[in-house]
Amino acid sequence: MTSFRWVIDAVPQLTQGLFVTLRLIAVAAPAGFVLGFVMGLARMYGNRISRGCATAYQMTFRGVPLIVQLFILYYGLPRVGITLMPFAAAVLGFTLCSGAYHSEYVRSAILSIPDGQMEAGRSIGMTTRQTVFHIILPQVFRKALPGCGNEIVYLIKYSSLAYLVTLVDLTGQGRLIAYASFRFFETFFVIGLIYVALVSLATSLLQLAERRLRIPT
């Protein structure tokens, strides 16, 4: 409490950690969204095999803790000769897990669009594929945005697990600072506040996107 010097001293380390965290999110968030979109489409419009695969994917990755998935990728896969760097393992784990949640939001967005639109599209001579791409998908994208945005917020928070596969991200730097300075409470509180700031920033950006893309009623 006597001085805030330690925070100022910690700034370079915190910035370094923050950049690692931001890089993780910048890769995993869009990749997860794209994967989830494809999987959601496969669940709704695929043939029986791709439907089954997409459903199994979604159930598996939503049913297993992210940390177990990361441990399988980082500590487990080397047993069968696949060695991933920490960053690659973290990004792959985040993408696969968050894609599973995105696919669920995409699926419910598709379900919320009345069947009549498909029928109307077909009856004016569009193929199923054309109707999906030109009529349904643009709406699905907008309707799924709030849920998918929520998932991105979760991803920001769960990116803190990267430090458990030896990546020195924001949380990892926090631990180093805490152990060096013995200021455990203050350090982790500051780290938490940085995550809150990231989450708030992401939320307002997503809300802006939602407003811009809103379907006029």
Next chain:
Amino acid sequence: MPDPTISSTAIIWSGLPTLCRGMGVTLILVISALAAGMLLGAPLGVAHVYARRGVRIVLWLFDRIFRGFPTIVLLFLIYFGLGSLPGVSIQPLTAVILVLGLRSAAYQAQIYRGALLMIERGQTEAALALGFSLPKTVLFILLPQALRFSLPSLSNEYSVVLKDTALAFTVGVIDLMSRAKFLAMRSRETLIVYLLIAAAYFILTHAGIALFRAVERGIAIPGLGQQRAKRRA
């Protein structure tokens, strides 16, 4: 170094009972965190709807911290942070239940808030007109319905809390995840062991969700949902 005369399969077989014991600890963590979250989350949810502005600031702060901080940062904050303050000593198990319970309370408060707002104003007005006080109206008329509406979200909350318990090993609780880490190290069969507990978590998640569905069906009020659906149509 592991003993080369004992095969790693034998080590995994002999480790299965410890994994089961770890699973017991995991279940204790989930159940206590969810129960604590419900006991605290229900009044918080009511407060979110009815509290005065001064109280709302406190609610907002609580919400920001417990929904905004990553679980693992909260665990470190409570276990290492509070634990390092003079005069405070905190057990790993307590720290994990405290963190997961408070987190779940923050999330459950939002669930109950949404459910309370789903009930139409007319019911409150009718109860007040019949001479119920506002607390009685909330307790006897609104909350029983709100809890029913919340069950689908609660089953989701269960699966989130269950998966968060896998982080308990970072502060030294010997749960399923932590037993698996020991076993993976001892047998060196990391892939098999982690796949094994992935399956265990998978079964726990989906079994729990099925249980919640059964409860939902069990306590459904005949006709209540249908009326709502009709009105919406």
